[in-house]
Structure formats: C-alpha cells, structure tokens
Amino acid sequence: MLPVSTCTSIRRTLIRAGTLPVHVLNAPALAHRVLVTEADGFDKGRLLQRARPVLGRGLFASDGDDHRRQRRLLQPAFHHQFAASWARVTEAETAAMCAAWRPGQVVDVVTLTRTLATRVVLRALFPAEPSDRTIARVNHALPILLRGFIPRLLRPDGLVGRLPTPGSVRFERAAQELRGALHEIIASYRNAHAPYAPHAQDAGAGGAGEGGLLPLLCGSAPGGRPVLPDDRVRDEAVTMLLAGGETTSTSLTWLLHELDRHPEVRSRLRREIGAAGSDAAATRERAPYLHDVLKENLRLHTPTWVLTRRARRPFQHGGVQMAAGAEILFSPLAMHTDSRLYPRPHVCDPDRWTRADVPRDAFMPFGAGVHKCIGEGFALTETAVALSVIVSSWDLATTGRSDPRAGKHLVIHQPRRLLMTVMRPPRRS
Template structure:
C-alpha cells in the first residue's frame, strides 16, 4: 500500500484474558510487532485493562509527534518513566519542554563536540585495551560499559571515584531493565518480590550517587567546563539556579541519552556486521584505506561514509526509541476514528522503518541503500520529530560511529552462537546478551 493511501484501523489478535497482549510484549516483542502491519496502520493493542493504538503510517506518525495540542507526553506510561528519570527533558509534558530544552541545549553546542569526541576515543581505546585475542566478551554489556563511561566523563569531567562510577552503572542497568516491565505492567510494583526490592535499591543508589556528585560540584564552586558545570550555571528568567531535584532529573536524562541508546546502536551494528560478512569486508576496506593506524578521531569521520551508513542502517532496523508514546488530550480523529481524551497512542518507529513502500526489502541489512540518498521524508526517524526531537542526536551519532570505527579497525567479532539475538524488553530496543569471540585483525 502506498503511504499516501487512506490509513486503516485494525485490532491485534491473540489477546489473553485479563492480560491482553502483555505476554507477547514481555516475551517476544519483535515477533509481535512484526505481526501488526498485517492488521492495519493504526492497530489496537490491549495492555491489561488498557488499550493502546499502535501507529506506523508515516503521515500519522508525523501528525502525532508534531500536533502538541492534541497529543501530550502524559499519562500512566510517562508517570512510570518519570519515577526513574524524574521530570527531565526526555519525560516532561509538552508545556515544560521548551524551557527544559533551553536548559540542556548549551551542553550540546558544536564547540563542545570536539572535547566530547576526544573522550569517546579515549574511552573506546581504554575498553578495547583490555580485550585479548580468543577471548569471549558480551558485546552488549561492553557497549553499555563504554557509553556509560563516556556519559559520566562528559557530564562529570572533574572525575568521580571508579567505585562510585561503577555503582552508578550497575544501578542504571537494573533500572533500565526494570522500567519497561513497569511501563507495560504497572501492577508489578504493588506485588512484593525480589525484583521489586532490587529495583528500589537500585533507584535509591542512583539518586544518592547523583545527589552526592551535584553536592560536590556545588561545594567546589569551580567551572569544570563540562555538562554539569553548564547546568549549574543556568539561570531562569528570575535569575534562579536549578534546584538539586531539577539537576538530578536532567543528569538522568543525559546519562540515558548518552549511554543506553548509543550502546544499543553500537551492539546491534557489531552483530549485524558479524552476520553479514560482505558488509563487514566493505567496512574494513574503508577503515584500512582512510585510517593511518592511529586512534580514530572526529576529523576522520568525513572519510568514513560507509561506517556512518552502517550506523544509519542499524538505527533503521533497530531504533533505540522504538516506541514513542503520547496521550490524547482532546477528542481527536486518527485514520477516520475518533479517539477520546486519555487514549494511549504509540508511534512505532521500528515498524515505520520497515514499511516496504518506504524501504525496498526492508528486513535486509543493507548499508549501501543510504548512498543513493533517496530515503523518503518522514521514513527514518530514530531521533524523533518536531520540537521533541532528541537534543543529543549529534552526540550519539558521533559516538556510535567513532566507537564502531575504532573497534572494527582492530577486531573481528564472531558470535559464539549462530542463533539470532533475542531482544531484551527495556526502554530501548536492546539486543540482549551477545557473547562474541575476539580475533585481532
């Protein structure tokens, strides 16, 4: 069907009594999502007692993400995410977003990207220096370790104790695994269990750790030239500084944007290359030609177009922000059906990026498709759209490309098992554990 055809409404089959489609979302989310386009462009999915409308049509996705008067970042789904991240830029309602974006924008100005890129290169070198030929590493865990280290160093360049940094990373890992469950099944927090206790301990460690870092920065009175120093210097229209709570919320947003999303892209890219030797050979040829054998720097990126295309293709197939939710704030027509206020709408970018009329052979990993430059408008939205488009887009793209180039120029990674990855349900589309054997090139 052409993307200009009239969108169709549909209903997902296979709902369980009381639970709806939650078992499918919890155990095999991608297989369930892949089945939805056969039932329409807007498909009703039951999440326990609630109904969500999954949108995949490009025109409707654009409308939902840009019509801020009809679709807001509110409702029970955002409440659960705010319990983890606080009311920062990634989670605040539309009414607060403009002011919060103004607060964070200075941390991503182009003048700082060179400094950030140096940190990315240094941390990638430090990570891979611990690798040994023949060893087996969990690529997903290693990617998360890398991007968390980068996020911590760019946020807190004054440095924090290694143990404190590791505690933050461990807490974040538990929280990111647990928050997805709480989004799709909010009742889980009302049932005493080891998982609930583990989640609450991690949340307390995260908040305590971030509060201690903020307090130390305030006490020092020193401008370290990093993201946290910029946030401490922000003043509102009345000359007031951000409160500790507001700072903590923004720090959580920056760590999530700088760690979880980018690590997912990098882990998927490494796995896709391992499964497609022809693409890996082309990437290695580009790296061997463009690089002089030293560490990859930001200045090398213009000479690495295919490396960038590998990242773009990984973002297409497995966008970290695979499902962007909105709540209807007033009676709104969508694909010929009126949705009442309070309705949950999910823009599924994972399915948008796999529509056949937008991308030929959409399930195939083909970085070469980007060289033609004929991707339709609104067909590729891994960073969102409109006023809420990700403020850290350039940061994440540069980090993923530099890390991929640095790793692939020195190492060949071979999956220990030929079985395809089984994605782990969490806020981003993570590939789950991926043990891979290292071979030095």
C-alpha cells in the first residue's frame, strides 16, 4: 500500500495493492463526484467484500436499495433530540474513568479510550450495561481485526487466497469473538423485551428515545414478524460498535496527545469549559473553541483515513479513463493535510476554522453523500463531552515509552501506543 505521507501530493495515480491495480483519487472534486454527484455509479469495492466476516450485511458494507432501507430504519436512533441523553451517558462513564486515576499514574490511553467508547456505545445505543467480560472480549477482538484488514485485502483470489494462515485464523476467531459478544447482548435484550417490542412503523424519532438502536432492530413488523433476524441485528450492531466506538476512541486519543503538545490550546479550552458550565461541550454555541479543536483534530488525524469504491460503469476524468470494475481509493487524511488546500497543514491551529477559506468539499472526516456516517452527531457529542470531563480534572503528559505514530491499520488512523502520565492541572490564580 502507498503510505499516507506520499499520498498528500497526488491527485490521481495508479498503485498496486498486492496484484490489484487501484486508482488513487485525492482531489476534492474527484472525491465529490465519486461520493456525491455520481455515487450510484460506484459500490463499496473489494475491501468491504473482504471485511464481510466482520461486518456481514451491516450498513457500512451495504449498497443501493439495501443501504437506503437500512439507513431509513436506523436513522431515528441518531436524531439530534437524543444528544442530551448521549451526553449524560458519556459524562457518567468518563467521570468514572477519571475518578479511578491518581496523580503520577501512567495510563494506556489507547486501551482506556477504547474501553470508554465501547461502554458509551453499548449504553447509549443498544442499550446495555456491559459486563467486564463483554468489554474484555471486544477489546481483545478489535485490534486483531484492525490489523487483519490489510492482509485480507492483499490475499489473492481463488483457492490460494482461501488457505488458512496464522493471521487469517486469528482474524476469523476475533470476528467470531466480537460477534459472539454482541449476540449475547441482543439475546438478553430480546428475552427482556420480547412481548413489548415496538412496531417498526412506530419507531420514529420518539420511538428510539428510550432504547436506542435495539428497539428499532428488534421490534416487530405487522403480523408479529421480527423486523430483522438475529444475524442481521448483529451485523448492524457490529457496524455501530466499530464506527461509533473505534473511530471515536481514536479521535479522543489523538486529542489528548495534541493537547499535551499544545498546552496553550489546553489552557484556553479549560477556561472556556469552566466558564460555560458542565453542559457546554455538547453544543457549539456554548463552546465554540472546543468544537474548533475537535474539527482541527479530525483534520490532522482523520480516523477513517482511507475510503474505497469500485466503478460500476466506466468513469472518466480529464484524459484518464477507468473501466467498469476499477478499484478506487482516496484518503480524506491526505486531502486534509494537503498544503494546496490548507496552509501549514501539519500545524495544529484550531483558529483556522474561524478565519481560513477552506475549499468546498475539502473536509470530509465523516465521508460525504448518501454513505456519509450516520452517527456524526453522536460521535461529536461523545468526543466533546469526554474531552471536557478529562480536561476539567486532569492534565496528561506523554511518556518516553509511547509511540504516537499511526499504526498500520487500513481503516483506522490510530496511534500504535500512547502512554501518558496523569497530573493535576495547575490551580487558577
């Protein structure tokens, strides 16, 4: 694969992923065509096909009419009226995490944020009170799955590609472990709510308020039939856990690292949060600088750093012709750190969002078009509230044993290792 660092100056080129030719498109106009104006001419491509053991037929892996039906079913659970509920869950979970810390303690931020995000997703969207065993199973499975996506993409087609290797066996076992953990949650919910599950046609914005996703997915259609069978419910649950947990935990990890590198940003953030009150984080109106910090962090460290598509019909741009079936890759992270689009692209400067003329369609941390992340509002609320709770209570300093370079995950732009020392913030005079 082409490293991110060499992608930033590329507008259109051809690389090879193993033996597979892949067109890399990194101009905003090209990405907009593929994702928005001509989205019906593309499907998700080879990467998503190879991820089926994990994602199944969930929203992230679906296309066309299936995607439209699934999105309509899931959309009420992400209505903005539930932001206050998401914020309460996030605040409680983050406060509990922070209360266990002690000055001078060294914490593994990658693991802590993953655990935090998993607990928030399970409590806010499922709903479930996750056991330590469930969290341990999820935390064990996710890193293996993320490391395994590149080898699966590069495996050849045919019999040779299906031969078991140690890596493929680990991947399959981790997929089973993750899906098994979610199956237990779904079965527990069905047993507790079987006679009273809401009808799918009644699960509008109000219907999702009490229980998030599971009331929608486990409800009954007319005639008493389940809206979705258990395997499809599990597919959607896996998608939401990966999209709502792993990406958010990655953003929060990078945020804590950047605040340590830029104490002036942290100090200004702490002043704003202290002046606005504990509920400020959820809204940009009450905490504008916090939300500019979130935006700048998403630009510098876009969690889903690469997106893939496959052309359903010939695609032409300028003098370049791509045949039907051509695999396409583009990197939001590469666009977000392109000096032709963003002055001083590798500098953390939250104020750029109040003064810079960012080109249209050049910022897409949640994708764009019909496949734009359904949980954008949830992710921003969760990250803002979690960060505000941490910043209000602690400073965290990166230790020398950390390795805050991005790991070699094809889907998530995550630090390899981030160990930080917990310290009390200086008293305000």
